[in-house]
Every structure is written in C-alpha cells, then in structure tokens.
Amino acid sequence: MRALITGITGQDGSYLADFLLSKGYDVTGMVRRSSTETFERIAHIKHRLTLKQADLLDQLSLIKIMEEVKPDEIYNLAAMSFVPTSWIQPTLTGEFTGIGVTRMLEAMRQVCPTARFYQASSSEMFGKVREVPQTELTPFHPRSPYGVAKVYGHFITVNYRESYNLFAVSGILFNHESPRRGKEFVTRKISDGVARIKRGLQKELRMGNLDAQRDWGFAGDYVKAMWLMLQQKQPDDFVVATGEAHSVREFIELAFDHVGLNWKNHVVVDPEFLRPAEVEHLLGDSSKARRMLGWKPEVNFRQLVHSMVDADLDRLKDQGG
Ligand code: NAP
Ligand code: G4F
Numbered sequence: 001m002r003a004l005i006t007g008i009t010g011q012d013g014s015y016l017a018d019f020l021l022s023k024g025y026d027v028t029g030m031v032r033r034s035s036t037e038t039f040e041r042i043a044h045i046k047h048r049l050t051l052k053q054a055d056l057l058d059q060l061s062l063i064k065i066m067e068e069v070k071p072d073e074i075y076n077l078a079a080m081s082f083v084p085t086s087w088i089q090p091t092l093t094g095e096f097t098g099i100g101v102t103r104m105l106e107a108m109r110q111v112c113p114t115a116r117f118y119q120a121s122s123s124e125m126f127g128k129v130r131e132v133p134q135t136e137l138t139p140f141h142p143r144s145p146y147g148v149a150k151v152y153g154h155f156i157t158v159n160y161r162e163s164y165n166l167f168a169v170s171g172i173l174f175n176h177e178s179p180r181r182g183k184e185f186v187t188r189k190i191s192d193g194v195a196r197i198k199r200g201l202q203k204e205l206r207m208g209n210l211d212a213q214r215d216w217g218f219a220g221d222y223v224k225a226m227w228l229m230l231q232q233k234q235p236d237d238f239v240v241a242t243g244e245a246h247s248v249r250e251f252i253e254l255a256f257d258h259v260g261l262n263w264k265n266h267v268v269v270d271p272e273f274l275r276p277a278e279v280e281h282l283l284g285d286s287s288k289a290r291r292m293l294g295w296k297p298e299v300n301f302r303q304l305v306h307s308m309v310d311a312d313l314d315r316l317k318d319q320g321g
Contacts, residue, residue: 004069006030006056006104007077008049011180012120014041016075016223021048023227028069030054030078041180056100062107066115073230075118076104079150082184083124086146087276098149098156105160105168116230117168119157122150123175123215123241123282133285136172136239143277158237167235171226174241174284177304178219179311186248187216187308190255195312197266198259201319204266208273210249213281217242218299218307228293241284242297254305259313 003020007013008029020027028050029042039046052068054061056078066074079097080086086093101119108115126134127143142148154170161168181188186207193205217240225240256263289295299307 001072002026002028002069003073003075004028004030004065004071005075005077007079007120008051009038009041010077010081011041011178011182011219012176012223012226013075013077014180015178015220016077016226017042017045017049019220019223019227021045026050028052028065028071030065056096056103059103059106062103063111066107066111070112071115073116073118074104074108075120075226076101077120079120080146082182083144083146084275086144086149090145093145094149094152096149097146098152101153102156105156105166109160109164109166113164113166115167116235117157117166118226118230119153119168119170120226121154121157121170121172121237122147123172123239123284124279125151125154125172126282127279129281132281133241133243133283134239135285136237136288143279144275147279154237161235167230169229169235170237171229172237172239172284173222173225174215174217174239174282176217176219176222177308179308180219181308187251187305190252191305191308191312194255194259194261194309195316197261198313199316199319201316204268205252206268206270206273207248207252208270208275209278210252210267210269211247211280212278213245213247213283215241215243215245215282215284216251216301216304217297218304221297221299225289225293225295228289228295232292236292238289238293239284239286240289240295241286242301243284243286244301245281245283246301251305254302255309258306258309
C-alpha cells in the first residue's frame with residue numbers, strides 16, 4: 001500500500017508516518033521548500049520515507065506528486081494550524097487551510113479517483129458550541145478565520161464525496177497533543193515552560209485565558225483513528241475525542257505539581273495571549289468512532305501531561321541546573 005501524507009513534518013504527520021511504516025506502507029511525505037529544513041520530527045524515520053516537494057498553494061505541484069506517487073491513501077494534514085495566526089493572516093489561512101483542500105481533491109479527482117482521502121477537520125469548527133457534548137451532527141459556529149477555513153475544508157470534502165463519488169472522509173478531531181507538539185500551542189508551552197523553570201532557565205510563564213476548556217487527547221492515539229476511517233466499506237465522517245474536558249488552569253496545575261512547584265508562584269496572565277474571539281469549552285462525543293471504528297483513546301489526561309513535562313525535562317537536562 002502507498003500512502004501520501006501532506007503535513008508530514010508536523011506533529012500528526014510524524015506520528016502517522018510512524019504508524020503507517022509499522023504497517024508496512026510505502027510512505028511519501030509532501031514537503032514545501034524552506035531555507036532551513038524542518039525535518040526534526042521525522043529525523044528518526046527519514047531514511048524510510050520518500051519526501052517530495054509540493055505546496056497546497058500550487059495546483060500543478062499537487063497533480064504532479066499524485067502522478068508520481070499513485071497513492072492508495074491520501075492524508076491531507078497540511079494546514080496553517082495555529083489559531084492566533086489566522087487573525088494576522090486570514091486570507092493566507094483561507095488559501096492553505098480552506099482552498100488547499102479543494103486543490104488536493106481536484107488533483108485526486110483528475111489523477112487517482114479511486115484513492116481514499118482523509119481530511120484533517122477540527123473541533124474548532126464547533127467554536128461557540130451549540131450543544132454539549134459535540135457530535136457529527138452538532139451545527140458549526142467557528143470563532144476564528146482558522147475555524148472558518150476548516151468548515152470550508154470539511155464541506156468541500158463532503159461535497160466531492162457526494163458530487164463525484166470519491167472515497168473522501170472528514171475526521172473531526174478534538175485537540176491532541178504530544179511531546180512533538182509545536183511550542184506555541186498551549187499544552188507544549190506549559191510543559192516546556194515548567195521544564196525551563198524547573199531547570200532554572202526561566203522564572204515565569206506568561207499565559208492567556210486560563211478558563212478555556214479543551215478535550216485533550218494523545219496524538220499517537222488519534223492518527224490510528226485517521227487510518228481506521230480509510231479502512232471502512234463506506235466513506236463517512238467521525239468525531240474523535242476523549243469525552244473529558246479540562247481547563248488550561250488544570251493542565252498548568254498538574255504540570256507544575258508533577259515537578260513539585262506551585263504554579264501560582266510562576267504563572268502570569270498576560271492580555272497579549274487573549275484572542276479576539278475565544279472558544280471557551282470543547283467536549284467531544286466520539287461514540288460513533290468507538291462503535292463503528294472500534295477506536296478508543298489509550299492515554300489519559302494525567303499521563304499526557306506527565307509525559308509532555310518529562311520529555312521537556314529530559315530534553316533540557318544538559319542545559320540547566
Ligand atoms: P502542525 O504540527 O502545525 O503541522 C502542519 C503541517 O502543515 C506542517 O507539516 C507544515 O509544514 C504543513 N504545511 C503548512 N502549510 C503548508 C503548505 N502551504 N504546503 C504544504 N505543507 C504545508 O499541525 P498538526 O497539529 O500536526 O495538525 C495536523 C492537521 O490536523 C492540521 O491540518 C490541523 O489543522 C489539523 N488538526 C489538528 C488538531 C490538533 O489538535 N493537533 C486538531 C484538529 C485538527 P512546514 O513544516 O513546512 O511548516
Ligand atoms: O493550544 P491552543 O493554541 O489550541 P486551539 O486554539 O484549541 O487549536 C488547536 O486545536 C484545534 C482543535 O480544536 C486545532 F484544530 C488547531 O489546529 C490547534 O491544534 O489553545 C487552546 C486554548 C485556547 O482557548 C487558548 O485561548 O488555550 C488557551 N490559551 C491560554 N493561554 C493559550 C494560552 N493558548 C496558547 N496558544 N498560548 C497561551 O499562552
């Protein structure tokens with residue numbers, strides 16, 4: 001089996017590549033050119049991957065990569081994925097995260113229409129939530145240009161399935177984290193900050209809204225759900241979540257407790273990290289995925305927090321006290 005992963009240099013792309021290689025797939029990763037390579041997350045498997053240059057903004061490059069790879073499965077994980085940046089670059093976010101999905105689907109339709117396509121949709125689409133918990137049937141009310149672009153990506157995937165009979169699915173994934181998470185996202189910012197404070201490299205941690213609640217899972221568990229969605233008889237959309245919500249404050253408290261520090265002595269709320277419109281509370285109901293895919297999360301909240309702090313402590317062990 002041949003898989004094409006866009007966004008292979010990101011958190012999810014790297015875990016998905018690990019997983020597909022373990023299943024014996026030939027894995028090609030789509031990468032965009034940059035002046036400095038960003039291959040840190042796939043360094044351990046780079047020799048087992050084929051990497052090819054293309055860009056979500058460049059239709060011809062997407063057609064060419066599909067002609068060369070002839071994939072059986074396509075995982076479209078590439079996107080501008082950081083919510084605050086989507087207010088700074090709203091049209092670019094729309095191009096990458098929204099229209100980029102259409103470019104991928106068009107390339108697949110022209111070149112390899114029998115391939116199976118996974119779109120990385122997001123719980124950010126629920127935004128100002130209409131019901132708790134959120135299911136596949138909950139209406140969307142996105143609260144950021146990123147969320148709006150993801151709603152477009154979701155519906156264009158559904159539309160191409162219905163219009164052209166493609167095997168195209170949308171996975172509505174709630175927040176998932178890991179030691180490979182980018183340091184600007186809240187969980188990794190906390191785990192990295194706690195490790196730096198513990199190692200004597202930093203004194204305070206400046207944060208935004210501590211009341212926001214998220215349904216946080218482990219990225220390694222969530223990439224399995226992506227694969228399972230493409231192994232079904234019929235294409236369909238699924239919510240993937242743990243079914244447990246925790247606040248940013250709880251994450252902070254657990255992370256500082258883990259290293260024997262009191263968070264109140266270090267955390268400073270800084271208005272710079274507040275958002276123009278906030279998603280206050282996300283909680284997913286993944287009953288459909290559990291029932292139809294046989295999927296369930298293996299890592300709980302406490303294990304997730306501890307593993308992220310431990311990984312950052314380990315990474316910084318030669319740099320501090
Ligand atoms: P991530 O770590 O930010 O990775 C994003 C990837 O997209 C990187 O490999 C990046 O490449 C690539 N990319 C960005 N713009 C591109 C372009 N124009 N052309 C080609 N590649 C481009 O994100 P992640 O956390 O792994 O998330 C994967 C996907 O799932 C994203 O679509 C995200 O929006 C979605 N999602 C994530 C979560 C979550 O909690 N993690 C939840 C729901 C949905 P560079 O290395 O070159 O920057
Ligand atoms: O970690 P975050 O930046 O993730 P957010 O906005 O929920 O988006 C992530 O999850 C989505 C799935 O729902 C993905 F689609 C998306 O690509 C991304 O992976 O922020 C989480 C919460 C927010 O409410 C934010 O306001 O944490 C709050 N927060 C509080 N202080 C902070 C901070 N977020 C960041 N990044 N930095 C802070 O200092």
